[in-house]
Every structure is written in structure tokens, then in C-alpha cells.
Amino acid sequence: MTLRRIILSLAAVSLMASAAGVMAQAQPSLAERRAIATYEKEQYPAWQKKIQQAAGFDVPIEVNWNSIAMPGDAEHYAKDDYFVKTIFQPIEVALADITKDDMGKAALKDKLKKISVVYNEAGASASAYKERVKFDAGVLTVNFRPFTNTDEVKDRADAIRLALEAKL
Template identity: 30%
Template sequence: MGLKEKRIIQAFQNDLFPALETEINTAAGYTVPLSISWNTLMEDRFSHLYNDTFPKIYFLPLVEAFKAICVDDMGVQLLKAGLKNVIIVNENNEHNLERAITFEEGVLKIDHSPIMNADNVEGKTARITSLLEDKLEEFAEGTEEVATSQTENKQQEAKETTKVDIEELYNQSFVISNEKQEIFSEMVEGLDWSCDMLEGKLTYGEDKVFDIQVLGTYSQNEKSWLWAWANTQSGIPEKFLQTALAVKAIGEAYQIEDFTTPKKELDSDPGVYFSTIASAMAKESCYVPLVFKGLVVYVTITSEEADSKARTSPALICSHFTMVAANYTFPHKYSLYFYLKGKGYEVELPGNNIVAKKGDDQILGIFDLKGRLMKISNSKITV
């Protein structure tokens, strides 16, 4: 492999693979063990196609197959119990699916050319799904302990789960959260507020009343953050702690210490950072920092009015992303991928670009080699 190919594959690993890995783990319901021989995934004459072909050949079929298997808890548990490893390699430049994709002794092996037969995503998905259904069913029939060992499995998974960088979750959440904050700010601009923590209500003006969830507090005097689920002294009803508890569960699943430590001493307020992730991942309407004397209380709100104002037209989505990209520092390509997925688009990664489709609408994002936005545009798909 020459220097050019190495750089292209390294760029794919840095810019595109993290989002694909997240999709795989989300579809499976746990962190899937992946063994990828990157140095074998090469075809000297066609390295410029890797950003398009790698997802279609190696990763998107895994996502769709895992979705098909994990439609219920039984499927998730069988996959966890039966799938020991996923090996991705190119040893034989194979493109015949029966020879290229195998599942033996708990190891799913994709030994496929990095270029040939790339567009047949459905065929690869069907092959993987069929193999897993057949083999996992055999495993279930021969193992009586699957149902009774779930607790042990979870404990072992907790030890083995690969840590997810909190920055990755933040970058996935940032653009959609920014949109939610902008919409809510316009709704309540200039209005005074009052909050009843025990009733779980936040009121703006005379008639704008919102249901809240309490995330946590930052004490400006103590320079400390306290998660709401750990704030036993305030007597917050548990029904208003569900989003905070959901964030804690995310922290436990991905070993994110910031989400599982009850109290942290911090010189600067992390509330906006934490709330950006929480409001996006919990699909809340937005978050609100409520400033009292020496204390900032962070809450999320639920609002049908705010949700109804979400950007849905491609032109507004493009406009919003352009504005955010111009004013904030974040990984443009990575964040746009998740922003469009959150909007219900089917997202592809041809070359160094992003193509997203939803019905007749299409959004194109063009990036430089460092993943920075050069242009984003929308159009109608012509048939």
C-alpha cells in the first residue's frame, strides 16, 4: 500500500468510520467486537472510491442485518451470546457473497473486495441476516443457559464495553441541539419566567407553561456540578428525574465517568455541554439554564409547540447548518451526518461528500479533505 492509499484509508478511519461504528452498535444494542484489517482493504487503482465503497461493502450491511436480528430482546440476547467477533478483511479479492461472507464458531467474517459489487448492499444484508438467523437459532437450541445468564452477560459486557468519548456524543448532538435552542429562544424572547420544581412546571409570561425534567445544578460558589439524581436533599420527585437517569444509563453503558459521578468539582460550568448531549439523545424539546443566586439549575422541557417548529424543509436545514458551521467549531462532516440522520434522511458518503435523501428531497454536502464544509445545497430528485 502506497502513501496515497494509506492517507485515504486513514482519513476514512478518522472522519467516516466513527459514525458508522456508532450505527452498528446502536443497531445491535451493544458494542460489537470488530477486527478490521485496514491494510488489506486496498485496490491501488480505485482508492479514490473508498469513501463510497467501504460503507456499502463492509458496514451498512452489518447495520441493516443487526436491525433485522435485534427487533426484540430475544434477538439482542442471542446476538450478544452468539456473535464473538466480526472480522473485516480482504484476503482473496472475493465478491461472490457465499464465499465472501461466512459465519463459523461465532465469528462473522467479511472477506470481500473493497471495490467490486459495492452497490449490492441488499444482497450483503440478506446474506449476513440469513447466516445469523440460522446459526444463532442453532446456538439457542443447544444452549439452555441463554435466558438465565443475562445478568452475567451484562456484567461481563460492562467490563468489556469500549469507552465512547464524551466529545463524540457532543458532536453528534450539537447541531440538532443548537436548532432546538434557537427555536425555544424565539418562542420566549422577552418573557419573564418562574419555575416550580416540585410540580415540574416552567412558566414564561402568563400562559406559556412547559413540563420539565431536572438534569443537574452548578454551584458557582462551590465550583461543583451535581447531577439531579444524586441531589437527595432537594426532594425532587423521581418522575422529574427520568432524563437525568437516562443520561446516567448512557454513562454506565459507555463508561462515561462524567455521567455516572454524582458530584464533580469543576472550575467552569459544564451544564451547557452536558445538557446539549442530554436534550438531543433523550429527544427533549430543548434545555434551559435557570439562574438563581449562586446556583444554575439545568432543566429540559417538553413542548409540542417547539417541536412543531423544527426545521423540516431542506432549504431551512441547509441554512441552519451553514449558520452553525460559520459560527462554531466542530467536525462539520461528522456532525452533519448525525444531524441529517436525526431528520429522517437516508445518508450516503460518496467520495468526500454527503448525499442525503428523504422522499423527493436531496441534500448535498461538499467538504475539503479535513472534513470542513465547503458547500451545502438542496434539490428535488427528478425521476
């Protein structure tokens, strides 16, 4: 087998694995969609406001609710250990740390265009926070698994802060 065929075979296997990971993420059940809708209406606005206050401006936040809704966990969504400590609080803490002075505020406002919250199981392990945060073309993408390692707010916040600081 030639080197080219080996490379093409590996690329095909990688592409199929990525597609399988995307397809494995099923549409949330009715109970999960209801729990998401309730959370989005009753609790998320306060966290959106906290994150924007920490940033110092009304940065758009795009949450892919279907991707962060874990099957069978609908009854846990409203608990702080689910979305707050694992996703929203680390974002707020990281932004507040960056904007603690005028230099940080100006840099963040100049470069941060959007925050995208999503969970995709493929790639790094759930606790590899640095590998699960990207800041490219003005978009901060946070890919943390909800409801895991809930006491590691600082570790998650540090990963977000470091990703931002590297490109601010």
C-alpha cells in the same frame, strides 16, 4: 502414480496457490495508507457506532484496512460506494434485522463476540456473498470486495443475516 502421491501433489498445488494469493496482496502505497488513515479517523467511527447500535451492544469490530484497500483506488475511499455500501451498511442492515425483537437481541449478544472485516480475493467470486461470510466460534467474518456491485446492499445484508441466523 499412486493415489497418495496424487493427493499430496494436489494439496501442494493448493497450498502454493493460497500462498501466492496472500503474497499478491501488496502493502498499500503511501497515498492509500493516507487515505485509509483519513477514512479511519473521519468516517469510520460513525459507521462503527451505527453497527454497534444495530447490534444492541458494543461488539468489537476488527477491520483489516490493508486488505480492503484496493491498489490505485485511494481517491475513492471516502465515497459511500467504496466501503459503506459494500461492507459497513450491509453489516448494519443485517444486524438491525436480527435485533428487531428481544429474541434476536439476546441471541446476538450471547453468540456474537467479534466482527472481522477483511478482503481476500481467493475463493468465491466477488458476488458470491453467501460464500464470503462466515460465522464461527463467535466471530462474524465479512470478506466482501470494496467498490463492486454497489447497489447490492440488500444481497450482502441477506448473506450476513443468513450466516448469523444459522448459528444463533
